[in-house]
Amino acid sequence: MIGAIKRAWANFRGFDLTGSTVPPMDGPLRPNAKLDAAPVLLDLADVDNLVLCGQQILCSVADEIHMLAPTAGHEGQGLSISRARGMGKPVTSMAAGAELLAVAVEGEGIRIESPDGASSELIRLGALDAQCVTAMAFADSSTxxxxxxxxxxxxLGWKRDLMTKTAAGSIWRIDIGSRTAVSIASGLAFPSGIVVSKDRLFVSEAWRHRVISMGIDGSRQQIALGSLPAYPGRIAPASEGGFWLAMFAPRNPLVEFVLKEDEYRRRMIETIDPDYWIAPSLATGRSFLEPIQGGARKKLNMLKPWSPTWSTGLVVRCDRDMAMVRNYQSRADGDVHGVTSMCEAGGRLLVGAKGSGKIVAIHELAGHVA
Known part of the structure; x- marks a missing residue:
């Protein structure tokens, strides 16, 4: 009886009893179009895992690693591919250390290489599942x-992981010298970014919309940044202190509602191609089969501001304690969507938008100490 009264009152007043609300983009996340205004350095489909190893800028595209070189053009300094080498299977993550490059190859293991690939050694660790390594970071030259x-x-099955409400992620510490691995955290909901800060780690936990901190041994876990309006991804250190946090896709109330409808979600997963699920995406607008199309999203060929947003571009500058300071966005009608990686090089931040297939540059580094 009480439940019926609560539902009737909620319907009358417009309350949401399903828990499908999403925190607003406000404060440090106030909407802007800074990523769309940033200069495009290179158009490269499926670009991912931007890293700076020594003086060399590297990125991955599917099963290849590309070495990038600066080029001068009419719009300033751009990038071009100077060399590419194949890894045989998809590259899911890369991390740069002191003249070392760690490359996670799906289903194969983690390779420790020189930046140019002249030397390469594969580390296979039986307990560590190499098919879903999402992020890596060097604590020191041997860890x-x-x-x-x-x-x-x-x-690549991250959508299925979200829509099946899986929480089977983990954090591992690998001793490169002894070839041993220890699990320091488990039961995480798709950890997709990791960075080392002195004696602690920051880990982005995508499906719980938060960044957590923990000790190097996995102890003292606590929420550093929570209740985010988007799914947090990789984290990169900032040269002036603090961090850069990529959020690869936005949350929206319709997806939050579908996550609570188990039978509907089960039938959707079983019968529909993942590209057309009611789920977040790295890029949208490529097919009329995507959900919520036509007049539901556009009027007079302009995107309705209230229509559900499936993809955006979002990079957040955070301070040393992972508090948000400012952000750089590409909104629903922009074209720098699905940011999955970034790195600082040459006094600017290079941003890799995998969804849109672009590398853009942010020059606002000097004078913005967090």
Whole structure:
């Protein structure tokens, strides 16, 4: 009886009893179009895992690693591919250390290489599932921290991991010298970013919309940044102190509602191609089969501001304690969507938008100490 009265009152007043609300983009996340205004350095489909190893800028595209070189153009300094080498299987993550490059190859293991690939050694660790390594970071020259997004789905199956409400991610500490690995955290909901800060780690936990901190041994876990309006991804250190946090896709109330409808979600997963699920995406607008199309999203060929947003571009500058300071966005009608990686090089931040297939540059580094 009480429940019926509560539902009737909620319907009358417009309350949401399903828990499908999403925190607003406000304060440090106030909307802007800074990523769309940033200069495009290179158009490269499926660009991912931007890292700076020594003086060399590297990125991955599917099963290849590309070495990038600066080029001068009419719009300033751009990038071009100077060399590419194949890894045989998809590259899911890369991390740069002191003249070392760690490359996670799906289903194969983690390779420790020189930046040019002249030397390469494969590390296979039986307990660590190499099909879903989402992020890595060097604690020192002999210690590598590894985030495994899920032990049930591959890295490219992140949508399935979200829509099946899986929480089977873990964090591992690898001793490169002894070839041993220790799990320091488990039961995480798709850890997709990791960074080392002195004696602690920051880990982005995508499906719980938060960044957590913990000790190098996995102790003292606590929420550093929570209740985010988007899914947090990789984290990169900032040269002036603090961090850069990528959020690869936005949350929206319709997806939050579908996550609570188990039978509907089960039938959707079983009968529909993942590209057309009611789920977040790295890029949208490529097919009329996507959900909520036509007049539901556009009027007079302009995107309605209230229509559901499936993809955006979002990079957040955070301070040393992971508090948000400012952000750089590409909104629903922009074209720098699905940011999955970034790195600082040459006094600017390079941002890799995998969804849109672009590398853009942010020059606002000097004078913005967090």
């Amino acid at each position: 590598l921290l590894v985030a495994v997004g899920s032990d049930r789905n591959p890295a």
